[in-house]
Amino acid sequence: MNRYGPFNWILLVLSSLVLLFLVAPLLGLFIxxxxxxxxxxxxxxxxxxxxxxxxxxxxxxxFFFAIAAVPFAWLLARKSFPLKSxxxxxxxxxxxxxxxxxxxALLGFISRDGLLGKAASSVGLNLVNNPAGIxxxxxxxxxxxxxxxxxxxxxxxxxxxxxxxxxLGASRSRxxxxxxxxxxxxxxxxxxxxxxxxxxxxxxxxxxxxxxxMIAPVLIYDRFSSFGLSYARPAAxxxxxxxxxxxxxxxxxxxxxxxxxxxxxxxxx
Amino acid sequence: MLNLKxxxxxxxxxxxxxxxxxxxxxxxxxxxxRSGSGKTQLLELIAGLNKPDSGEIWLDNENITRKKIQGRxxxxxxxxxxxxxxxxxxxxxxxxxxSGKIDKKDVNERVSKxxxxxxxxxxxxxxxxxxxxxxxxxxxxxxxxxxxxxLLLLDEPxxxxxxxxxxxxxxxxxxxxxxxxxxxxxxxxxxEAVSLASRVGVIHNGRIxxxxxxxxxxxxxxxxxxxxxxxxRNFFRVEFRKENGEWKAVCKDKMIFNLSGNSYxxxxxxxxxxxxxxxxxKMPSLHSGNCxxxxxxxxxxxxxxxxIKVDAGETxxxxxxxxxxxxxxxxxxxxxxxxxxxxxxxxxQGSV
Numbered sequence: 001m002n003r004y005g006p007f008n009w010i011l012l013v014l015s016s017l018v019l020l021f022l023v024a025p026l027l028g029l030f031i032x033x034x035x036x037x038x039x040x041x042x043x044x045x046x047x048x049x050x051x052x053x054x055x056x057x058x059x060x061x062x063f064f065f066a067i068a069a070v071p072f073a074w075l076l077a078r079k080s081f082p083l084k085s086x087x088x089x090x091x092x093x094x095x096x097x098x099x100x101x102x103x104x105a106l107l108g109f110i111s112r113d114g115l116l117g118k119a120a121s122s123v124g125l126n127l128v129n130n131p132a133g134i135x136x137x138x139x140x141x142x143x144x145x146x147x148x149x150x151x152x153x154x155x156x157x158x159x160x161x162x163x164x165x166x167x168l169g170a171s172r173s174r175x176x177x178x179x180x181x182x183x184x185x186x187x188x189x190x191x192x193x194x195x196x197x198x199x200x201x202x203x204x205x206x207x208x209x210x211x212x213x214m215i216a217p218v219l220i221y222d223r224f225s226s227f228g229l230s231y232a233r234p235a236a237x238x239x240x241x242x243x244x245x246x247x248x249x250x251x252x253x254x255x256x257x258x259x260x261x262x263x264x265x266x267x268x269x
Numbered sequence: 270m271l272n273l274k275x276x277x278x279x280x281x282x283x284x285x286x287x288x289x290x291x292x293x294x295x296x297x298x299x300x301x302x303r304s305g306s307g308k309t310q311l312l313e314l315i316a317g318l319n320k321p322d323s324g325e326i327w328l329d330n331e332n333i334t335r336k337k338i339q340g341r342x343x344x345x346x347x348x349x350x351x352x353x354x355x356x357x358x359x360x361x362x363x364x365x366x367x368s369g370k371i372d373k374k375d376v377n378e379r380v381s382k383x384x385x386x387x388x389x390x391x392x393x394x395x396x397x398x399x400x401x402x403x404x405x406x407x408x409x410x411x412x413x414x415x416x417x418x419x420l421l422l423l424d425e426p427x428x429x430x431x432x433x434x435x436x437x438x439x440x441x442x443x444x445x446x447x448x449x450x451x452x453x454x455x456x457x458x459x460x461e462a463v464s465l466a467s468r469v470g471v472i473h474n475g476r477i478x479x480x481x482x483x484x485x486x487x488x489x490x491x492x493x494x495x496x497x498x499x500x501x502r503n504f505f506r507v508e509f510r511k512e513n514g515e516w517k518a519v520c521k522d523k524m525i526f527n528l529s530g531n532s533y534x535x536x537x538x539x540x541x542x543x544x545x546x547x548x549x550x551k552m553p554s555l556h557s558g559n560c561x562x563x564x565x566x567x568x569x570x571x572x573x574x575x576x577i578k579v580d581a582g583e584t585x586x587x588x589x590x591x592x593x594x595x596x597x598x599x600x601x602x603x604x605x606x607x608x609x610x611x612x613x614x615x616x617x618q619g620s621v
Contacts, residue, residue, distance in 0.1 A: 163318050164351035168365035168416060169339045178364075182355045 026240065033237045041234035047219065051242050053131065054215040058142075058199035061135035062192055065143055070188060073150035074180055078159070091148065094141045103208025106140050110209065129210045137209040138199035145194035153187025154180055189254040193247060200243060216242075270294040270451055271315070271420060276324035278314060285310055285475040288324070292453065292468070297446045299466035300455040300477075301498050307475035308455040309348070312422045315453070316345040328419060344418030348425040350409035352397045358384075358408050359393040365416045383411045387441070403434035410441070421445070423454040427461055439464055459498050460572070463487065471495045492617055496540045502586040503541040509533035509616065518614060524582050527558045529611040538617040543588035545613035548577060549606050550599065558611035561585075565603050579607055 004012075041047050076087070094102055110117045110127040116136075120127050127133035157180055165175040181188070203217035211218060216239040224232035273290040285307045292298050302308040313319045315326060317338035326334045333341050353361050360367075362380045371379075384390045387407045392400065400408065406426065413421065426442070427435050442465060446452050454465065462469045463483055470480040471494070479491045490496035493504060507518035507526070518526040518539045526539060547553070553560060563581030570576075574591035577599065578584060585607055599605055 158351070160347050160349070160351040161353060163313075164345070164347055165353070165364065166338050167316055167318070167343075167345045168412065170364070170368070171339065174368060179353060179355070 029233060029237055029240070033233050037230075037234045038237060042238055044235075046214075047216075047235050047238060050214050050219040051216045051239055053134075053213055054200050054217070054239075055242070055246060057131050057135050057215065058138050058196050058202075061139040061199050062142070062146065062196040064135075065139045065195075066146060066188075066192060069143060069147050070150050070181070071176070073147050073188075073191075074154045074176065074184075076147070076151045077154035078162075091144050093144075095144050097141075099141055099202065099204025100208060102141055103137060103205035106137055106205060107208050110136060127209075129212055131210075131213065133209045134206050134213075134215060137205040138202050139195075141202050141205050142195040142198035145198055146188075146191035149191025149194060150184060150188045153184030153191075156187070157183040193250050193254070196250070197243070197247060200246075270296070270329060271453075272325075272327040273315070274325045274327070276311075276314060276321045276326065278310065278319065278321045280310055280319075283307065283310070283475060285314070285321075288475075288477055290470065290477060290480070292451065294451055295446070295449055296451055297442075297465055297467045298451075298453045298470065299462035299468075300453060300470045300472055301457065301459055301462055302455065302472035303457055306472045308472050309424050310475075311472065312345060312424055312453065312455055315420075316343050316422055317341050318345075342416070342419045343422060344413035344416055344420070345422040346406075346409045346413050346424065346426060348428055350405045350429075352400075352405055352408055352412075354397055356397070357393070358389065358395050358397060358400070361397065361408055362393075362411045362415055364412060379415055380411075383415045387411045387414075401434075402430040403437065406430055406434075406438060407441075414445070419451070421450055421452045423452060425456055426454060427456065427458065459487070459500050471498055489615065490540070490617070493538055493540075496538075496615075496617065499542075501540050501542055503543060503546070505539045505541075505583060506536075507539045508536045518616070520583060524561070526614055527611050528614050528616070529558075530616070533616050540615045540617060541585070541609060541613055543576070543586045544573070546585060546587045546607050546609045548579070548587050548589060548599065549597065549608070550603070552606045553608050558609065558613075560606055560608040562604065562606055565599050565601050565605055568599070568601055577605075579605060581607060 076084070076091075081087075097105075107128070108114050110120070110133055112118065112121050112126070112128075117127055120132070125132065127136065161179050161183070162175050165179045166172070170178070201217060202215075203221065206215055207218050207221070211222075214222060216235070220232050220236050220239065223235055271290070271292040273288050276285060276288040278285045283305070288311065300308050300311070310319070314321050317333070317336065321334065324334070325332055328341070328343070353364065356364070359380060362383060363376050366376050366379060380393070381390065384393055387410060389404065389407045389411060392404060392408070397405070397408065406429075423442070427438060430438060439461075442452065442454070446465075446467075454461070456462065466483050468481065469483050469486045470477045471486065472478070473494055479486055479495045486495065487499040490499050490501070496504070505518070505520045505524075505526070507520045509528075510517050510519060516528040516530055516533055518528055518533075520526070520539070528539075552562075561581040563579040563585065565577055566580050566584075567578040568575055569578075571588060573588050575589055575594045577587045577589065579587060587607060
């Protein structure tokens with residue numbers, strides 16, 4: 001016991017307190033939820049639809065925005081341009097904004113009077129109270145996680161490798177898809193999962209854009225404000241379990257993909 | 270073949286200045302320079318990874334200054350090889366020809382041919398993660414050679430490999446050059462230039478300060494910097510005087526060197542190659558110009574045999590072969606005589 005000095009003991013106690021702070025409410029939530037009410041909520045069609053909506057809308061938002069955000073991250077990692085630091089600041093802006101304020105700002109943009117809202121209306125799409133609007137709200141607040149992680153991943157790829165590929169006659173796009181992207185893959189996947197997770201858990205911005213259809217965080221809030229804690233708790237537990245399962249599956253799939261890539265590289269020869 | 274005309278490029282605080290260089294087909298050109306002298310930047314300009322601010326690059330009578338890197342047909346092997354870690358050795362070598370335009374069977378044949386030539390066929394299915402420096406070097410060369418470049422650029426190709434493998438790589442590079450491939454090889458090590466180059470350039474602070482055959486550059490360095498790069502360690506600040514029709518170099522009013530030649534500046538540096546100086550325990554009965562008595566201060570094994578540091582009023586470094594040392598062993602603190610012919614002294618004006 002004397003092997004550890006007082007400083008280490010203080011560190012241990014402080015770290016335990018932090019962990020306890022994080023785990024205790026979740027643990028309490030699970031303990032206080034009866035099995036009966038849990039299964040009843042799990043069979044509730046409204047809850048099921050809400051969780052499904054949350055998962056697929058967040059996934060779609062992450063997927064479609066990644067198509068533009070990943071090349072943008074490469075640009076940020078590789079190129080110098082005027083006002084680059086301002087661009088970095090803009091990317092991080094949604095993280096520091098109050099999310100309800102972000103929702104209000106976005107509402108002005110996507111409502112029928114807004115720029116994007118008008119364009120969507122012209123093709124018969126009303127973004128407010130629509131999954132497309134929810135996706136935009138989720139993406140708005142969670143995009144920095146993907147961009148920053150992918151940018152760090154690209155920055156960690158030695159530029160010489162890209163130069164070597166160009167020298168071997170590869171086009172810029174081939175270099176991107178065969179060298180930069182595969183080597184930054186781990187960081188991009190991490191950013192993807194982070195953005196997806198952040199999108200799923202978003203409440204403030206989404207509730208301004210769309211109370212209905214209800215995503216899970218809005219449904220939990222709705223049940224809490226209308227019927228109280230005991231009615232909201234099983235829905236919260238169910239959503240937490242689904243979120244954990246989804247992230248675990250995504251992590252496993254990304255790990256599996258990495259090993260498949262390695263095997264196919266061997267097979268190439 | 271390659272013609273650089275007044276190439277200049279500013280890179281932050283550093284600048285490549287007015288580089289003029291002509292390299293004819295089949296030349297093995299070694300560009301010597303310290304790190305930070307601009308040699309890698311010059312290679313990148315030739316390869317097209319950067320564009321010069323001014324000047325022109327001509328290859329085979331074609332102005333390629335603004336030509337895309339992919340269309341130049343110039344192969345560049347990076348100092349750390351830049352092997353793609355997400356591909357096997359095969360994937361690396363086949364990279365330039367596996368974009369779908371070439372039949373898969375042809376790809377396999379071409380990879381197999383170049384791998385056999387470079388003796389790495391057994392590595393083709395391997396990941397690149399556990400290859401040795403020499404193996405990575407060969408993979409990088411194979412990957413470049415498969416593109417049949419008109420010109421091969423090598424950035425410090427010996428810097429990251431074991432000494433035991435250097436001779437193998439040198440043999441390989443000589444063979445490629447004999448097959449007609451023009452090579453530009455940048456290095457900080459003059460010994461690579463001595464053993465490989467048909468022409469040598471010395472680059473310093475973004476300028477080529479001397480250029481010519483190895484004999485021109487190493488026997489007649491234009492200044493102290495080049496002399497140092499030629500492995501010369503004997504430098505003496507002297508005044509040149511003509512006495513009784515013969516030129517002499519006077520060092521600190523106490524040591525006088527006899528010189529041949531017709532004209533010298535009033536003052537400057539006198540340099541002597543270490544291997545031009547002979548050492549003996551007895552005063553040589555016949556010497557052709559200069560002989561001094563001194564004391565051996567240090568004896569160190571060197572690449573050529575032994576390097577002996579002699580204090581003869583000024584410090585002299587003498588290189589002798591291992592055989593000579595065996596026949597005439599000298600010991601530290603022993604008295605010796607050093608001698609060298611009049612022609613051995615090379616005069617330089619000023620210093621760098």
